[in-house]
Amino acid sequence: MKTDKIKEQFAKVALPMSAEIKDFIKENGHHVIGQYTIEQVYSGMKGMIGMVTETSKLDPEEGIRFRGYSIPELQDKLPKAHGDSEPLPEGIFYLMLMGQLPTEDDAMNVSIAWARRSNVPKHVFDMLDALPVNTHPMTQFSMAVMALQTESVFAAAYRKGLNKKEYWDPMYEDVMNLIARLPRIAAYIYRRVYKNNVHIEPDPKLDWAANFAHMLGYDNYDMKRMMRLYLTIHADHEGGNVSAHTTHLVGSALSDPYLSFAAGMNGLAGPLHGLANQEVVRWILDLRDYYGGAAPTKEQIHDYVMKTMEEGKVVPGYGHAVLRKTDPRFTAQMDFASKYMPDDENCRIVKMVYEVVPPILEGFKKIKNPWPNVDAHSGAFLIHYGLVEYDFYTVLFGESRIRCTFFIIVGSCTWSSS
Numbered sequence: 001m002k003t004d005k006i007k008e009q010f011a012k013v014a015l016p017m018s019a020e021i022k023d024f025i026k027e028n029g030h031h032v033i034g035q036y037t038i039e040q041v042y043s044g045m046k047g048m049i050g051m052v053t054e055t056s057k058l059d060p061e062e063g064i065r066f067r068g069y070s071i072p073e074l075q076d077k078l079p080k081a082h083g084d085s086e087p088l089p090e091g092i093f094y095l096m097l098m099g100q101l102p103t104e105d106d107a108m109n110v111s112i113a114w115a116r117r118s119n120v121p122k123h124v125f126d127m128l129d130a131l132p133v134n135t136h137p138m139t140q141f142s143m144a145v146m147a148l149q150t151e152s153v154f155a156a157a158y159r160k161g162l163n164k165k166e167y168w169d170p171m172y173e174d175v176m177n178l179i180a181r182l183p184r185i186a187a188y189i190y191r192r193v194y195k196n197n198v199h200i201e202p203d204p205k206l207d208w209a210a211n212f213a214h215m216l217g218y219d220n221y222d223m224k225r226m227m228r229l230y231l232t233i234h235a236d237h238e239g240g241n242v243s244a245h246t247t248h249l250v251g252s253a254l255s256d257p258y259l260s261f262a263a264g265m266n267g268l269a270g271p272l273h274g275l276a277n278q279e280v281v282r283w284i285l286d287l288r289d290y291y292g293g294a295a296p297t298k299e300q301i302h303d304y305v306m307k308t309m310e311e312g313k314v315v316p317g318y319g320h321a322v323l324r325k326t327d328p329r330f331t332a333q334m335d336f337a338s339k340y341m342p343d344d345e346n347c348r349i350v351k352m353v354y355e356v357v358p359p360i361l362e363g364f365k366k367i368k369n370p371w372p373n374v375d376a377h378s379g380a381f382l383i384h385y386g387l388v389e390y391d392f393y394t395v396l397f398g399e400s401r402i403r404c405t406f407f408i409i410v411g412s413c414t415w416s417s418s
């Protein structure tokens with residue numbers, strides 16, 4: 001099996017770490033670390049420490065930190081594409097994988113490795129072409145990942161007979177291949193559904209996010225910069241969210257990464273999780289329609305929120321199972337909007353909604369977090385740059401989220417190999 005620089009570095013970091021973790025468990029495994037209530041058991045283990053996720057930590061008050069770094073710190077410290085202000089998603093992948101900040105060369109090596117692995121076999125496109133074109137893009141995405149399972153290096157190696165110590169190696173291959181192939185698949189779905197099936201070939205000279213924007217059909221610099229930010233901030237949110245947890249759970253049966261990730265994507269496609277990003281845009285467009293199409297006033301937003309609540313629906317983009325403050329991923333997007341699209345009408349509406357919604361939701365005592373989450377903003381950006389087909393938005397989220405889910409699988413396999 002061919003190796004690459006990233007893989008060699010990963011083996012150097014992960015294999016000793018897996019031995020260290022085994023020793024730690026041997027020595028400390030008997031300690032009791034918590035108690036829990038019946039309510040926690042009934043509400044899906046909320047607030048119970050039930051797993052270790054090394055790639056990121058979600059603090060209820062502060063939000064997400066990736067390997068200890070906040071989002072603003074990462075925007076400052078991670079390598080950037082030439083002349084860009086936003087980090088390359090390759091860098092956050094490297095940070096999550098190795099536990100240390102990448103150099104520019106490291107990020108470049110990830111980019112090269114993904115470009116080399118990005119070929120998608122024809123049968124995946126044939127399968128997509130056989131689906132009704134109105135199949136939801138997330139369903140197409142999950143099915144395409146399943147169709148790609150024919151390529152699983154792990155499944156083939158396991159069938160031949162594989163020592164436990166060797167699991168991590170073909171798992172790594174699958175993870176990297178799948179990450180590399182996803183942009184092509186996602187772009188194919190987009191162009192098939194919304195752009196008359198006219199497809200755009202990848203440009204291997206571009207970084208992962210810029211190449212994705214290119215294949216979607218958005219070659220302007222601003223969209224590429226936005227895509228780098230988008231694919232960086234959605235990468236990970238500890239292990240308890242539905243998509244990462246599902247992927248980890250299915251992967252723990254040694255289902256290969258294609259099977260595990262498709263399962264996670266089916267969870268991401270729920271409106272209380274990743275699909276909330278399309279629901280936010282739908283809600284704002286419905287709100288505008290309701291008041292005749294013009295930008296709404298704060299009073300109108302207030303009344304529309306009350307109407308949503310009275311109808312027994314949720315206000316999409318608000319609330320969180322763990323967070324108790326404004327999501328820093330929302331703030332990063334709002335800052336980006338103020339900098340690069342200060343006059344955009346939908347971004348202005350998102351900001352007004354942010355001023356109006358929390359005080360209303362705070363009035364409903366049962367709601368534990370009245371503040372916006374990551375999904376409250378992203379659609380407004382995409383509309384600004386012309387990507388208006390909001391049914392597609394959760395696919396973008398899925399493409400980003402793959403990096404957390406696959407590190408978990410690589411990690412768990414590595415641990416079982418020591």
Ligand code: HAX
Nearest residue numbers: 272273274276314315316317318319320321366367368373
């Ligand atoms: N609008 C209306 N009601 C809300 C609400 C909101 N934004 N957030 C919570 N509630 C309600 C819940 O539906 C629940 O009501 P019931 O007791 O009648 O069932 C009650 O308040 C208590 O909920 P909670 O404990 O505060 O929140 P949960 O942990 O149960 O749920 C959710 C967290 C994110 C699912 C929830 O806040 C919600 O439905 N938000 C809107 C959908 C959304 O934005 N989802 C994306 C979340 C982030 C994410 O995963 N992104 O991908």
